[in-house]
Amino acid sequence: MTPAAAPLTCAEAEPLLPLVADGALSPADDPALFDHLATCPGCQESLAHHDLISLALAQPRPAAPQPRVIRHRWWLALPVAAAAGLVLNLLLAPSGTAPSQPPMAAISPPAPAQADPIIIERDVAAVPGGMPGKRLILVRRGDQVVLVDPAAPVDSPRQDATPASLRY
Amino acid sequence: MSAILDLPWIPSPRMTEALPVATPALQDPVTSLLEREAEPLRRVIGRYVRHEHAVDEIFQEVSLKVLRRIDTVRDPLAVRGWLFQLARNAALDWLRSQDRRPASPSETLDTHRAAGDLGRNPVEHLMTTERVEAIRRALDDLPASQREVIRLRIDEGLDHEAIALRLGISRQAVEVRLCRGRAALKDRLDAILSGDL
Numbered sequence: 109m110t111p112a113a114a115p116l117t118c119a120e121a122e123p124l125l126p127l128v129a130d131g132a133l134s135p136a137d138d139p140a141l142f143d144h145l146a147t148c149p150g151c152q153e154s155l156a157h158h159d160l161i162s163l164a165l166a167q168p169r170p171a172a173p174q175p176r177v178i179r180h181r182w183w184l185a186l187p188v189a190a191a192a193g194l195v196l197n198l199l200l201a202p203s204g205t206a207p208s209q210p211p212m213a214a215i216s217p218p219a220p221a222q223a224d225p226i227i228i229e230r231d232v233a234a235v236p237g238g239m240p241g242k243r244l245i246l247v248r249r250g251d252q253v254v255l256v257d258p259a260a261p262v263d264s265p266r267q268d269a270t271p272a273s274l275r276y
Numbered sequence: 277m278s279a280i281l282d283l284p285w286i287p288s289p290r291m292t293e294a295l296p297v298a299t300p301a302l303q304d305p306v307t308s309l310l311e312r313e314a315e316p317l318r319r320v321i322g323r324y325v326r327h328e329h330a331v332d333e334i335f336q337e338v339s340l341k342v343l344r345r346i347d348t349v350r351d352p353l354a355v356r357g358w359l360f361q362l363a364r365n366a367a368l369d370w371l372r373s374q375d376r377r378p379a380s381p382s383e384t385l386d387t388h389r390a391a392g393d394l395g396r397n398p399v400e401h402l403m404t405t406e407r408v409e410a411i412r413r414a415l416d417d418l419p420a421s422q423r424e425v426i427r428l429r430i431d432e433g434l435d436h437e438a439i440a441l442r443l444g445i446s447r448q449a450v451e452v453r454l455c456r457g458r459a460a461l462k463d464r465l466d467a468i469l470s471g472d473l
Binding site for chain 1 (some may be wrong): 458
């Protein structure tokens, strides 16, 4: 029979506990240490804390919160921006004149504009079914929106413009 | 035979190999050993696992291992330390398996409440998320040489020899760094558990 090793004290066992927790020491390597561990509540508790640290560090770290990426769907705003631009243009245009355009000439008769839908292209409105090749501009005059022909001569006699209805 | 354990008899390897395990005459010494050591072993398991049913489950596992492997213990004086290590390893294995186990559909929050917990795994019972995070911060605060050794050991699973090769230092230097680093982490955990942190 192997002679009994001198029993370990807690002070002697404590520095070895990290190696036990790490799996580097087994009962076959150090029977006296493990015999002490089997009977010492304090060292058992201490070893359990070392083991908990191993378990805690082995757990996967929670994923760091990703910075929020805001994907702007800028193209979705294009129709709104176009419409807003048109309205702004209409509101800011000097009453009775179109910017950088010759003095307006009244359109007569404006009736087809009321019947047919107006296709808006920036600040230019083309009236389907109107005169071929004719480009008309919507301008605001007071509370009314009227169609003007920028190609009309400046000195042409001005006619009363009839309000056109806008349908979007 | 053993003054420490007061074992009446431990079967020799040759004898247990020669006779079937189920022979009652051979089970008696082992069974009596288990009966005598049951409470100390359950206390060891209880340091890792809270619930009584889990302690029972792990103790059963330990008992089976004792029956199967008792003949591998050459030194009767090493039996008690061997039993301790068996119980500790079984508890740690159980904790790891619980950590990996997906929650079963039957484990509703009500079930956990009835059992007196909030559905967290056993490690989280012992160490809340905040405490685990505090341990990780403590690891980050260690000197780089100690932190590196612990990370290679835990994250990459390298043994001491492989760490020594990787870092170009001696195995003894690895173990010194490891022990110092782990001791510092345990000091932090003790402070956390005692309420200082």
